[in-house]
Amino acid sequence: MNPTSPQPVARRSLFKAGAFGAAAVAGGLALSACGGSLAGSAKSGGTKTFKLAETHPDDYPTTLGDKKFAELAEKYTDGRIKIQVYANAQLGEESDAIEQVQMGSIEMTRISSAPMGEFVPAMGLFSLPYLFDDADHLWRFLESESGKKLLGEVDGAGFKGLGYYDPGARSFYTSKKPITAPADLKGLKIRVQQSQVQIDFIKALGGSPTPMDYGEVYSSLQSGLLDGAENNEPSYYSASHYEVAKNYTLDRHMRVAEVLLINKDVWAGLPAEDQEALQKAADESAPFQREKWDAQVESDLEKLRGEGVKINEITDLAPWRAATKSVIDKHGAKLGTYLDAVEELRSA
């Protein structure tokens, strides 16, 4: 990685030879580790075992959502489908996990919609800055016809979208100086997810965007390769990024929906009753995950204060919106009806 220049991300870059090879190897290893003989599923005595890739630790709210989903899926299929949740990025970083689900060497993943945006451009909607007023606004959209249609778009890229999980709100954290105004980001190297929209967001603020895997952020902050990054409270806390970047600026610039995905062919190969059972399990796991999320944000903020993190709450977003309007103008044009729906639901 070149730390001084932003790295453009195209869908193709996620398929670069190295990553593709690594994903294939990881997928193969994971399969043999589970004793799977079919590509994409391990079958024995009429039961199927699916792997679900999750980047977060075991007790993180999205992982708890995955586990609830797995528990309900097993129950509603009378044990015909078992889902094994592999937390802590055991099956690879998110860009690899997406590819593996697309290839079918992993059946399922819970993933951020930001890297999905490189496969399904409409998912880039969630990386538009300062778009949703709050979690309720986001959920009104996610549960609307428009939100469901957007989830359906993953179909064209080889996936079936089973549902959304709460992503909280992403905010900046920096190692040296605290961020209090948009101009403070000038010249800072800020890690972003694999997302062109996020690259443009940091550029609009005068910073130097650095797309990087989640697992590399801690050491890059520590070594000074990065000046900062951005994420929600549970990620900032659970990945210990606060240890190496102690200034947290709550500007809540993005609510990057989390998505639950299954490989499209694996889905298509299931009998209708199992499809219904999986969908019901996913639907019921979402409110459970959201409840866990809200509780986690509260307790993590408390712990972060206890660790001496300097928390700076941004109350006036007007200058931030003004500085980044070009991002909405550039990417919003491609998202027409989805953006209209977000506007309509603003104060429903």
Ligand code: GTR
């Ligand atoms: C988290 C998200 C992860 C991952 C991470 C990141 O908020 O839940 O799936 O995308 O951010 O920044 O890479």
